[in-house]
Amino acid sequence: MSAEPGTVRPGGRTARVRAAVLRAAGDVLAEQGFAHLDLADVARRAEVGKTTVYRRWGSVTGLVADLLGDMAEQSLPRADTGSVLGDLRANAALVRRTLADARQGPLFRAVIAAATSDARTAQALRRFYDVRVGEWAPCVEQGVARGELPAGTDPSLVVRAVSAPLYYTVLTTGVVPDEAAADRAAEAAFAAAVSGVYVVGD
Structure with a gap:
């Protein structure tokens, strides 16, 4: 069974x-939005054959x-501050920086x-966020x-x-x-987790 286009990771040249191509596609998304993303334009920007x-x-x-x-693979690894709250604050700070970034924010x-x-x-x-949530999940597991x-x-649930x-x-x-808003988001998630809001199962 052949793979879907864009799902095989190449090597070398x-x-x-x-x-x-991915850099050019990200530029178009950040500058003009999804509606203006065109494969021929991306090829021209990337200086690649259409x-x-x-x-x-x-x-x-x-x-x-x-x-x-690719973005999920290249994202920064989770922090390990030694405490759940410290890790969650680091996660919130990373999310905030991403949303504030001149390129990444509009792209997302x-x-x-x-x-x-x-x-x-x-x-x-969904796959992107599954990867990122999975990267940060150990901070909660270690907290438990x-x-x-x-x-x-x-x-x-806590990371999300x-x-x-x-x-x-x-x-x-x-x-x-x-x-400050990022810190509040982390503190609220931590407080809810401490109180058992995110306990699942028996």
Whole structure:
């Protein structure tokens, strides 16, 4: 069974082509949004043959899926501060910086908007966040092991609770949360976790 376009990770010279195309696609998303993402334009920006782009990615959604996969792989690793609250604050700070970034912020907003009406983009976005949540889940698991959080606490629920209010603020007001807001998001998630809100199962 052959893989979908944009899902095979290349090496060597092909890797350089992929990097150039993904960089160009990210630029278009950040500058103009999903509606203006065109494979021929991306190929021109990346200085790559148009047929190469069409053959490898096949569609705009295939290209976005690969871009999100690459972003998940390249994202910074989780912090290890020695405490759950410290780790969650670091996570909130990273999310806030991403949303405030001149390129990354508009790029994410464009992809999130596209995901509301395009199933494949939505699936790729879910995979991206599954990878990132999985990267940070050990901070909660270690907190449970240290006795900071109750047994049965669901790590993914806690991690998602940190970033949820930050994304909500951006999407509903257009304003990037400040550092104080990021700290509050982490503290609220931690307080809820301590109280057992995110304990699942028996």
